[in-house]
Amino acid sequence: MAEPILKCEKLTKRFGTKTILKDCSFEIFEGDILAFIGPNGAGKTTTIKLILGLQNITSGNVLINGYDVEKDFVKAIDKVGAIVENPDLYMNLTGRQNLELIANYYKDVTKERIDKVVELTGLKNRINDKVGKYSLGMRQRLGIAQALLNSPKLLILDEPTNGLDPEGIKELRDLMVKLAKEEKIAIFVSSHNLSELESFCNKVCIIQNGSIIETSEVNKLKKKASKPVYTLELSKTTGLKKLLSKYKFEIVDDNVISIEITKNDVPTVLKTLLDNKIKVFSCVEKEMSLEEAFLKRTGGNVID
């Protein structure tokens, strides 16, 4: 197995008496797109800030490409691109001027690279306007553009879909998938918007109250959550309690129920319904969404 691009070992952050992060550990390899999800106040942004050296680590360490962020900061951060919270840029300069400023911090970012990144993020038409005139979506794109300038190996995005319209989110998703696959970049994305993430992330890391409670591949998480759920459209939903007392089910609508059963149980249930003169119009396996899996795992949300 190759070296992880990002490795956090028992990251802990304390502010006075308050412990914000406790013993967080996870790894990302090249080509991974990791979804870092957690309720508000869980410590997502703090984790990102610790990784990027924006805040002091109380204990634990962060290794990027094998370099310790505290001891070898310059080497560690060299091939990292990031957006933290809002992509704050200089409002009185144009998009291009902002990118040029950032390009100046790296040795090998050429004008062609700037142009390529501008095109990748779809900003070609407005790149010479002052950032103060951009909409939120454009600023978000510019933030992503600046994160890509130095051809990073590790991309850290803090809620990158903020402010993007569905088209923009789709473009971002496609871009990330492309980067991960073709350029073997490792991407670390934090977000609340779980439904968007599940379409392109391959790994997920769940954080709650400063501790990581789950790290696994997306598919496995969904399977792990519980039994599959089937949605049935019926002619009537009265009197079902007696018939289906063995199973866990929920009346979703006038004629629709969702029932938690295994695949083997399906024929039995159908026979029970049909025998009791209840018509079945459709029976569909509903895949658990990441959001549902997440809520099941975190058991709701309590911020300490």
Place this chain on the structure above:
Amino acid sequence: MIKLISNELKKIFHKKSIYITLGIFIAILALLNIVSSRIDFSDIEDYQFGEENVQYLTSSLNDYNPDNYEEVDSYISTKTEIDYITFVNNYDNSSWQRKIAMEKAHEIIYNINRAKYNSKDNDLLATYEAELENLKLKLANDDDWRIFVSEEKAVNESKINDIKKELTNNLDKSSKENLEKELKTSEIHLYVLKYRLDNDVSYDNSYLDTALIEYESNNITLLEINKENMSKEEEAQYNDLKKSITTQEYILENKADISTSSYSARNIFMSFIGDNYIFFIILTVMIAGGIVAEEFSKGTIKMLLIRPYQRWKILLSKYITCFLILLFTIGVLLLAQYIIGGFAFGFESYSVPAIVYNYGSKSMVEVSLMKHILLNLVAILPMLILLLTLAFTISTVFTSSSLAITLTLLTTFFSSVVNMMIIRSKIKILSLFPTMVWDLTEFLYGGTPSYEYMKLNNCIIMSIVYLLIMIFISFFVFKHKNVKNI
């Protein structure tokens, strides 16, 4: 590092505030120059000798009773004033007679009034009234000031001979000293009168005329100082007088207009640094106070700190940028003054070099204009650097640009008050206070500061110490700063 600094400069030169502020400063400079080129000093004189003043004095004369022992002095001085003004107003404005009258009449008239109302001595009164008549006669010859001067010259020459003769007699010490003083006084008068005749210098307010008058009065004041037993203040006054006299001697010997009292492009330029350093401070502090704090308040600090540079390098690049802005401001404003001054007063005066008094050699030395200005700049450099660093440090520690700018400007404005209190207190250790050690202007050209505890070595060393303390604080704080929610 160069890349970091060039980025910082790009950011600063895209800010509108720097251009607006510079523009305002240059506008103020232009205004000052234009107003100075039109100033008329005679306005003040006009009031003193005008109708209004005479009426005012005449009416206040009624308040005093000359027969009352307690009021007689006030009566005499008011009446003298009135008589003096009346006497001077007999002569045309800008005539040489008026100048002589202004110079000589006051004492005579005062003596007349004293004799009349105080001592009530008729003989004395007659003597002084005759003196006044004598003066009137001399002034009545309205062709030529030269005749007046020749007559005065003759008077002084004979007085000198008389005194010399008397000195050969056997006299006691104090009489001898008094006579020698009188002798010197007359010799001074003689020199001045001869110079006027030989060089055709009339009483026309020209630079030579002014130099002669100042030379005369300075030397006479100098005679009053007892060289043996001088207090600190007297010593300072003595040095000042020597400096002035040397300057006037230079002017008279070389017939060069090196005086800095009149308004010319060169003179304004020479005193530019001392008069206008506040502009340098305001602009530099504006930048230094914001360069770190604004990154935090705008949130752009995150974009800066995730780049492959150690934090101290990033902070250092900002610090160096502040210095570059300081140099830029000084350059721009000096250039602006050079051009504006030249247009307002004419560029010719710039070719006259600065002639300054060197306290070491006790003589006048010639220094090119640029060198003189550079020296004045270097003398206030500790102050400029310390204030820049103060704003920078407050900005870094508190991430508030308004706090940094306000506190630093307050320090600047109150420094003179603080210094005054420290000098008054005469507490030696306080002479090391930051505001006391940052201005080296008094040390230029070998000078010694008026406050006895100021020493050049202390100033330089303490300035460096304060600087290092502030730099250390800012770098330490910046290194360990957590970037919180912005």
